[in-house]
Amino acid sequence: MDSSRKRRTSPTIADVAELAGVSRAIASRALSSESRPVSADKRARVLEAAEKLGFKPNLLARSLTTKTVNLIAVIVNHIHDFSDLDLFDLLIGEIQSIGKQVIFLRVGSVERVEEFLRNGVAYHVDAVLVFSDFADAAKVRKMFRNDDVLMLNGMHDGSSPSVVPDEAIGIAEAVADAASKGVATAALVTGRVSSPVEQSRIAAYKAEMRRHCIKLVAELRGDYSYASGRQVAQSDEWPSVDAVFCTSDAMAMGVMDVHRDAFPQNQPGRFKLYGFDNLSLTDFEAYPISSIGYDKKAYIGEILRFLTRPEEFTNAEAYVTVPTFFVPRTTS
Incomplete structure (x- = not known):
């Protein structure tokens, strides 16, 4: 009975330390995702022992001593826009590079946030990144019982810092480009x-x-998606104008597909077309849409700075902006 129970018991850090011939403290440091002092020889022995025993670190137990769980919550409205995919793929990779993992929380409405609060749904995380515009800083801090909240939705208060692209710069460049090419009338497709x-x-x-x-x-209403771009482009309200500005590349793609005849060889015929987000897809011949972008690596770099050095986000730097820029392509 005793031997059977022992075989069913998962290996512990003490088992790893014993097999590697080191103390538990050394074994713990060697297995930590953080940079902690331990000799290369001892680290190698600990890693070999852990692999041999099939040892998996207990994140909950570790959190009791380190006060961290290496989890970052990311609150979003949804993940279906092309811009979401471009950004979050990079973001997840960079967060994992600092030894942390991401959990996504999809919030489709203000009521959904209230539901989480009413039901006491909370996660033990090291920090929260808020992209959803349905969640304000105070509610998020209350929901996670955590003050390490970074607002990425344009909403912030005196207790939670914010990082946003400075979109006015790129927009000014795009509209100036249109004006320089004789554009006198325009339509705006919004999210x-x-x-x-x-x-x-x-x-x-x-x-x-x-x-x-x-x-x-x-001014035509979409929802940032490709489908909404197609819908407004097919509507009876579609105007005759010199240029169309869309507040997302996905909507601009929908517009372009409906009006492909207006872009022979991807050149503007009846109207010029401008998007927003500078998606990776716009670098290819199917959708060479002039767009407004920002340095996503710089943007994510500010997020990582918050996650690794939150003390640098003082009151004077609580609102951080990343500049945008205009990227001309054949549709304009």
């Missing part, structure tokens, strides 16, 4: 206007159009 980021984006487009004397003929 969800309840988003603070989208409100700011729309305001920037309108301000630049006024500055360059471009008449905004129509």
Whole structure:
């Protein structure tokens, strides 16, 4: 009975240390994802022993001593836009490079956040990254019982810092490009206007159009998705204009596919087309859409700085911006 019970018991850090001929403290340091002092010889012996025994670190037990679980929560509205895929693939890789893992929490509405709070749903995490515009900083801090919250949705308060692209720079360059090519009338295809980021984006487009004397003929509502771009492009409200500005590349792709005849050899015929996000797909011949982008590595670098050196986000640097830029392609 005793031997059977022993065979069913998972190996412990003490078993690894005994087999490697080191102390438990040395074994723990050798297996840590963080950079901790231990000789190369002892580390190799510990890793070999752990592999031989099939030892898996107990993250919960480790969290009791280190006060961390190496988990980062990422709160999103959804993950179906092309821009989500471009960004989150890079983000996950960079977070894993610092020895942490990501858990995604999909929040489709304000009510969903309230439901999490009512039901007491909380995760023990080291920090929270908030992309969803349905979640404000105070609710997120309460939900996770954690003050290490970074707002990436344009919403922030005095207790949680924020990192956002400075979209006005790229928008100014894109509208100036259109004006320099004789554009006098334009349509704007927008995303969800309840988003603070989208409100700011729309305001920037309108301000630049006024500055360059471009008449905004129509403002059509989408939801950032390819399908919504197709839908507005097929609607009876579709205007005759010199240029169409879309607040996401995915919507611009939908517009382009509906009006392919307006882009012979991908050159603008009836109207010029501008997107937003500078998706990787726009570098290929299927969708060579002029777009507005930002340095995603720099953006993610600021996120990693928050995760590794949160003390640097003082009150004076609580609102961090990453510049955007215009990328001309054949559709303009």
